[in-house]
Amino acid sequence: xxxxxxxxxxxxxxxxxxxxxxxxxxxxxxxxxxxxxxxxxxxxxxxxxxxxxxxxxxxxxxxxxxxxxxxxxxxxxxxxxxxxxxxxxxxxxxxxxxxxxxxxxxxxxxxxxxxxxxxxxxxxxxxxxxxxxxxxxxxxxxxxxxxxxxxxxxxxxxxxxxxxxxxxxxxxxxxxxxxxxxxxxxxxxxxxxxxxxxxxxxxxxxxxxxxxxxxxxxxxxxxxxxxxxxxxxxxxxxxxxxxxxxxxxxxxxxxxxxxxxxxxxxxxxxxxxxxxxxxxxx
Amino acid sequence: xxxxxxxxxxxxxxxxxxxxxxxxxxxxxxxxxxxxxxxxxxxxxxxxxxxxxxxxxxxxxxxxxxxxxxxxxxxxxxxxxxxxxxxxxxxxxxxxxxxxxxxxxxxxxxxxxxxxxxxxxxxxxxxxxxxxxxxxxxxxxxxxxxxxxxxxxxxxxxxxxxxxxxxxxxxxxxxxxxxxxxxxxxxxxxxxxxxxxxxxxxxxxxxxxxxxxxxxxxxxxxxxxxxxxxxxxxxxxxxxxxxxxxxxxxxxxxxxxxxxxxxxxxxxxxxxxxxxxxxxxxxxxxxxxxxxxxxxxxxxxxxxxxxxxxxxxxxxxxxxxxxxxx
Numbered sequence: 001x002x003x004x005x006x007x008x009x010x011x012x013x014x015x016x017x018x019x020x021x022x023x024x025x026x027x028x029x030x031x032x033x034x035x036x037x038x039x040x041x042x043x044x045x046x047x048x049x050x051x052x053x054x055x056x057x058x059x060x061x062x063x064x065x066x067x068x069x070x071x072x073x074x075x076x077x078x079x080x081x082x083x084x085x086x087x088x089x090x091x092x093x094x095x096x097x098x099x100x101x102x103x104x105x106x107x108x109x110x111x112x113x114x115x116x117x118x119x120x121x122x123x124x125x126x127x128x129x130x131x132x133x134x135x136x137x138x139x140x141x142x143x144x145x146x147x148x149x150x151x152x153x154x155x156x157x158x159x160x161x162x163x164x165x166x167x168x169x170x171x172x173x174x175x176x177x178x179x180x181x182x183x184x185x186x187x188x189x190x191x192x193x194x195x196x197x198x199x200x201x202x203x204x205x206x207x208x209x210x211x212x213x214x215x216x217x218x219x220x221x222x223x224x225x226x227x228x229x230x231x232x233x234x235x236x237x238x239x240x241x242x243x244x245x246x247x248x249x250x251x252x253x254x255x256x257x258x259x260x261x262x263x264x265x266x267x268x269x270x271x272x273x274x275x276x277x278x279x280x281x282x
Numbered sequence: 283x284x285x286x287x288x289x290x291x292x293x294x295x296x297x298x299x300x301x302x303x304x305x306x307x308x309x310x311x312x313x314x315x316x317x318x319x320x321x322x323x324x325x326x327x328x329x330x331x332x333x334x335x336x337x338x339x340x341x342x343x344x345x346x347x348x349x350x351x352x353x354x355x356x357x358x359x360x361x362x363x364x365x366x367x368x369x370x371x372x373x374x375x376x377x378x379x380x381x382x383x384x385x386x387x388x389x390x391x392x393x394x395x396x397x398x399x400x401x402x403x404x405x406x407x408x409x410x411x412x413x414x415x416x417x418x419x420x421x422x423x424x425x426x427x428x429x430x431x432x433x434x435x436x437x438x439x440x441x442x443x444x445x446x447x448x449x450x451x452x453x454x455x456x457x458x459x460x461x462x463x464x465x466x467x468x469x470x471x472x473x474x475x476x477x478x479x480x481x482x483x484x485x486x487x488x489x490x491x492x493x494x495x496x497x498x499x500x501x502x503x504x505x506x507x508x509x510x511x512x513x514x515x516x517x518x519x520x521x522x523x524x525x526x527x528x529x530x531x532x533x534x535x536x537x538x539x540x541x542x543x544x545x546x547x548x549x550x551x552x553x554x555x556x557x558x559x560x561x562x563x564x565x566x567x568x569x570x571x572x573x574x575x576x577x578x579x580x581x582x583x584x585x586x587x588x589x590x591x592x593x594x595x596x597x598x599x600x601x602x603x604x605x606x607x608x
Contacts, residue, residue, distance in 0.1 A: 173392035176352050177446070180384050181406035181453055182376040191405070195396045 012271025018264035022257070026080040033074035034059075038229040040068045048247045066250045067243060072236075076253050079231035084261065086147055086226070087213035091205050093151025094212075095158055099194070099201060102162025107170060107189055117163065124156040132215065136224035143232075146225045150212050158204055165197035199276040203269050210265030217258055233258045289361075290328040290489050291349070291457055295321050296358035298344050302562065314562045318344045320513035321358075326506075328456070331483065331490040333504030333521065335497055335536065339558055341513040342493045343387075346459040349491070350382050351375060362457065380410055383450035387462040389442035393434040399445050400430035406452040419448040424478060440471035447478065457489045464499060476503060497533075498540045501525060509533050512569040513561055515590055519597040527607065529599035531576040534608045552608075568602070578603045 007013040025032055046055045046069030054060050055069070063072040105116040135149045169175060170193060178188050213233075219225030220234025228235055233254040240251025297320060302313030319341040326332045336342045348355045351367060360367040362382060370378060386392035393402055403416045417427040423444040434442055443463060450458055460479060464472040480503055482488060494500045500507055501521065508518040509532060517530040528534045535552040554573045559565055565572055571583040582602055590600040 173386040173388060174394045176347075177384070177386065177392055177449060178394075178405065179352060180350055180379055180382075181449065182379045182409045183405065184376075187409075191397075192394050196394070 009271040009275055011267040012275065015264040015266075015268035015271060018260055019268065022080055022084065022261055022264075025077050026084060029074075029077045029081060033077050034071055035074070037070065037075045037078035037231050040070060043067075043069045045069070048243070048250075050247075051249050063253045064247065064249045066236075066239060066247070072250055072253050075231040075236060076233075076257055079233045079236055079254060080257065080261075082143065082226055082230060082232040083213050083216055083234070083258070084209075086143060086150070086216045086232070087209045089147045090150035090154060090212040090216075091208045093147065094154035094208060095201060095205050097151070097155035098158025099162050101155065102159040103166055103189060103194065103197075105159070106163040106166030107185070107193065116159075120156050120159045120163075123153070124160075126153075128153045129215075129218070132219060133222070133224060136219060141219075141224050141227055143226050143230065146216055146219060150215055154208060154212065158201055158208075161200050161204060162197055165200060166193055169193045169196050199273075202276060203273045206265055206269035206272055210262035210269075213258065213265075214262055288327070289325045290363060291326040291491070292359075292361040293322060293324050293345070293349065294359040294361070295323050296345060296348060296360065297321055297356045298341070298348050298353065299356045316560075316562045317513050317564060318561055319348065319355075320561075320564075322510070322513070322515055324508055324515065324518060326457075326489055326491065328489055329483070329487050330505045331492050331503055333497075333500030333507040334491060334493045334510060335495065335500055335507060336510035337495060337558055339561065340510040341561070342495075342510050343461055345510075346384065346461050346491055346493050350379070350384055350459060352384070380453040381456045382459070383453065383455040383457070384459040384461060385443070385446050385450050385463045388466050389439050389446055390434075390466070392446050393442055395434055397433075398430065399425075399432055399434075399437075402445065403430075403448055403452055406449060410453055412453065414452055414454075419452055422451060422482070423448045424474075438471075439467050440475060443467060443471075443475055444478065447475075447482070451482065451486070454486075455488070457491070460490055460492045462493055462495065465495065472499070479503065496540065497525070497536050509536065512558060512564050514569060514600065515598075516570065516601070517599045518590070519599075523594075523597055527597075529593050529597060529604040529607050530570075530601045531574050531608050532570050533599075535575065568600075576601075576603055576608055578606060 007016065029035070046057070046065055047067050049055045049061050049065040051064040052062060053064070055065065061071050061073065063076065066072055066075070101116050101120060105113040131153055132149055136145065139145055175188060175192050178192050216225055216232065217234030217237065220232045221238045223238065225234055226232035228239070236254040237251050240247070240254070244251055298318045300316040300318060302315050304310055304312045322345055324332060334342045334345065344353065347353045349360050349367065355368060362378065365378065367378065399420070400416050403419055407414050416430055420427055420429055425441060425444050425448070429437070429441065434445070437445065463479065464475050467475060476499070479490070483490060490503070492500060492503055497507070504521045506519065507521050507524045508515045509530065510516070511532050517524065517528065517533045524533060525537065528537055535554050538550065538552040552575055554575070556573050559569070559572065567584045567586055568574070568588050571579065574583065586602070588600045588602045590598050593599050593604045
């Protein structure tokens, strides 16, 4: 039921198509690649094999090899697991935090609400990238740390979004109708307010995944994110940037993948915004 | 249990003031409070309907919502079957809310857009562990059982309002606040919904507070009518009497605005000049004096607020010259 009306929107269809391809490849990584993203063989003989050609051992490399003779296609697909996984998990952390903070601040007015909003504004005022660099420098960089850091610095927008929605919904007659028939506060929040507040959150989450992937790539590019030899699109771009002239495919392939996925997330987010309004749905 | 003939609802000196905002980021002096409801008292006997009429901003909706404690009052008392509604704790309030319900004005925002009709109607049954059936409720408000699976956006305004009425009925209330239930509907649908409310009242022995902004709608359903202006009741009388012999010039003006179906009937239309003053800064003396068309209007009206007093038995009016109506 969901598919047809989302796909009727051309942007949505395009975004979904790209994401399906990437997610399918990432899930089926061992099937569509050689399954060894970090294995290095005879480096001197197999490094910088150009795309669509075979190395000395007769192994075919669709996007060539990098400076260690590793298959770029394999690393790209395994990197998709890491990069998209980090993006989705970070946004999940941010959404959970943001919805909880926003709902509490919006529905239980009083000192708690004031404190939560002040905390949100404070966190919003900190420059995210500087904070990321600081945190990444303080602890040993790891994939889990990147998820935590991106999630803990990305919830404020969603909290403010949810806060505003909850406050406006709490004054709507259907909520008062529920109060009048004797519904308790938690039930009203769970059944009447949050389901109606989630549309903008879903849109923000779809847009946020793209943003988180870019931030992860930025951190990894700076060497503060996902650490080699684990492939992520960010650290693949870094390692390829030295050889951009002689072997451009090493950096361009993850770069193109990054752009495609981020564009797909944005298109999907925009399409969801239009499509999720229950009043418009036929 | 109340004895027959006694009062079901009693409102005593109800006041709701909205405190003024403080200027200078909350540090300056507060602005004047908005006196939305300023000392309203009335009673309703079981099975009767009180029509509460006034312009927008007169405080009539606030009265209805405060009685159900959808808003907290500033002061005053509401007694329902002798219980002080404002003194109840959460659990007893929830129990009382089974007996007092509300039908909202706007049928478009009064139903949860993400719940089907069935889910909307089942919720109150679940909350109070009642054995009612959704199909029986739909049948009672004149909707086919097939509507149960629909979402609000698939219904017309009249159908939505019927669902809103069914939700109010689901908990088997004794008293319903009808907050302008037909104002947002097409004229042709208004009559249907009014008739439905009248039928339900007869069948279930319901008591209504019927809020409206024009006297024509109230005429067919109310036993008594109270007219509000700037947060106060200015006239309160049995319906037949208020339509035949209004005592307050504001009521007279409202009645003259009711459309006359007979084009040959000669009728003098009283046009009030200006708008209702801000409830934050009510005029001194009689609140109606700046707009009052009464020929006898005097200095006394500008300085001395007229009390709501009996003019004839059962007919109250707040005008210094109520004995000589226009």
